[in-house]
Amino acid sequence: MxxxxxxxxxxxxxxxxxxxxxxxxxxxxxxxxxxxxxxxxxxxxxxxxxxxxxxxxxxxxxxQNFRKEKIIARKGLRNHHRLNYLAHSQINQLTDGNLGGNEIAREPTGIVRLLLNNSSAVVTTGNEVTFLNNGRDKFEALIRELRKAKDFIHLEYYIFAEDNIGNQIKEILKDKARRGVEVRLIVDDVGSWELKGSFFEEMRKAGIEVYSFLQVRFPLLTSKVNYRNHRKIVVIDGQVGFIGGYNIADRYKDGDASTYGIWRDTHIMIEGDAVNSLQSVFLMDWYFVSQTELQESRYFPPSKPVSNKVIQIVGSGPDSDWPGIMMGIFQTIVTAKDYVYIATPYFMPSEGVLLALKMAALSGVDVRILIPEKSDAFITFLCSKSYIREMLEAGVQIYFYQKGFLHSKTVVADDKISIVGSANMDFRSFEQNFESTAFIYDKSTAQEMKESFLEDQADSEIILLPEWMDRPHIEKVKESFARLFSPLL
Known part of the structure; x- marks a missing residue:
């Protein structure tokens, strides 16, 4: 030996x-x-x-960094050309000062122009927005609109679970498909990894087209397992759309009282021209999973104005030239004059967004950030807490939501701009995941989102700097060590 x-x-x-x-x-x-x-x-x-x-x-x-490689090549798609054409046309209208004739749309022209340039996020007018701030309201609205579908239903979710609510929606989709409604579903292969092959086969037999996004099958595509489709999109007949933070699973509807308490999330239902923008995001993803481009005009039906809300839908991910959602949030923060209120389940901002938050607070802007007191991800929660001290030192107010698990991804600023979608305030959402977010330019919507934030703040505990600094050193060490890996989480 x-x-x-x-x-x-x-x-x-x-x-x-x-x-x-x-x-x-x-x-x-x-x-x-x-x-x-x-x-x-x-x-x-x-x-x-x-x-x-x-x-x-x-x-x-x-x-590995696949942004330059372009996991999804959009440039040959007619829908992509259509968006680019509309975006450049609207940039010219902005220059002329006559876009949409809406005061709230003209005022934040820097953000509007930014999203037109970096994401071809066309400006849509005449929209109505309905907030869905709990699982009951979200799923009731979704089920109601699904049952009214006559032509097509397009769904895209990170998580689609085979449980009570998942099976209920599955049965509705199967019934609609048998009645001649076109039903298409995209689920993320990692987020919905628990779904069995029989679940998909049952849907396909009913006439539903269903695909997994970026399947992880050894040895193929293992290098792209890190790039996930985190979007939550529904488009029904081109007239109604859904976007936000809720996936399809029982825990999003009822929460888990034994672990987190209520599940606090934010979703919106959209009616108006912005539904066509949601459709464009879905159809480009559909081309990637099915190699079929759907470009008939019936998928983009004209809509009559139902209200006066102006919306840009931003799709961002490894397929885009720029991290559009992150840039839009950054611009919202740095141009805010009165307040910026942010709710996010994970707080691991990029260096640019981190600096923007500090600058805003130091400039006298009322900056508040709401994060959950309990998290479903231990390492990311440690990492999130590592940012709290420097935020407090700059004058940012930090609150721990205590009523349950906060999963909302929202930003509201100055009673003018509301942001809601699937993107968390972290590196993964900003740079690696496929995300979708609505930028809404409307005073009443911003005031409604602000009131919702303040209600959640009332169910939260403010973090004070002296008490935060007085915590055990071992906690600070764990948080600092976790932060080293924040770009990789």
Whole structure:
């Protein structure tokens, strides 16, 4: 045994160490050549050093940057050309100062123009917005509108569970498909990984077209497992649309009292021209999963104005040239004059958004951030807490929601701009996931979202800097260590 140990130590171990060092060097060079932010580069180098071998596997699965590669090639799609044409036309109208004839739309022209340029997010007018602030209201509205469908139903969800509410919606979709309504469903392969093949087969037999987004099947696509479709979109007959934070599962409807209490989320139902924008996001994703482009005019029916709300729908992800949602939120923060109220389940902002929040607070803007006191993700919660001290020092007010689990993803500013969708305030939503968000320019909508935020704030505890600083050192150490990996979570 001693001879064997000596042989291994003298002859094999040096080659293993050399191989390990070379593999780390090669991966580090690849990361550096991608010209990522120094924070991301350092995070991956730490992973490689602290987790020999395993760190390399993590990088292959979760670390490669596919934004430049374009996981979904949009440029050949007619729907994409249509959006680009409309966006550039509206940019010219903005320059002329006559877009839509709506005062609230003209005032935040910087944000409007930004989203037109970075996401081809066309400006839609004549919309109505209905807030759905609890699971009961969301699913009642969704089921009601699904049952009224006559032509087509398009759904796209990160999580679609085979439970009570999931099966109820599945049966409605099957019934509609048998009656001749076109039903198409996209679910994320990782978010809905518990769904069995029989679930999909049952839908297909009823006439429903259903696909998983970016299937993770060894050895194919394992390098893209990190890029998930986090969108929650429904389009019914081109007349009604849904967007927000709710997935389809019982816990979103009823919560889990034993773990989190109520599930607090925000969804909206949209009627008006913005539904066609939601449709465009869905149909580009549909082309990717099915290789079929649906471009008939009946999928984009004209709609009569139902109200006066102006909306831009922004789809952002690894397929886009720019992180459009993050840029829109950044611009909203830096241009705010009176207040910015943010609700998010995870708070791991990019360096730009982090700086914008500090600058706004230091400039006298009332900045408030609402996060859950309990989280469904331990490491991300530790990471979120690592940002609290510097936020408090800059004058940002931080609240822990205590009534249950806060899953809302909303921003409201100055009684002018409301933002609601699927994107969390974190690196993953800003840069890796496929997300969709509505930017709404309307005073009454902003005031309604503000009131909703203040109601949630009343069910929360404010965090005070002296008390936060007086916590055990071990908690601060764990949070600081978790933050090192925030770009990778």
């Amino acid at each position: 001693n001879l064997l140990n000596a042989f291994f130590t003298n002859n094999i171990l040096p080659f293993l160490l050399i191989g390990y060092a070379i593999s780390i060097l090669v991966v580090v060079i690849l990361i550096v050549l991608e010209n990522r932010s120094p924070l991301k580069t350092i995070s991956w180098v730490l992973v490689l050093l602290l987790l020999p071998g395993l760190g390399f596997i993590f990088y292959i699965f979760f670390g």
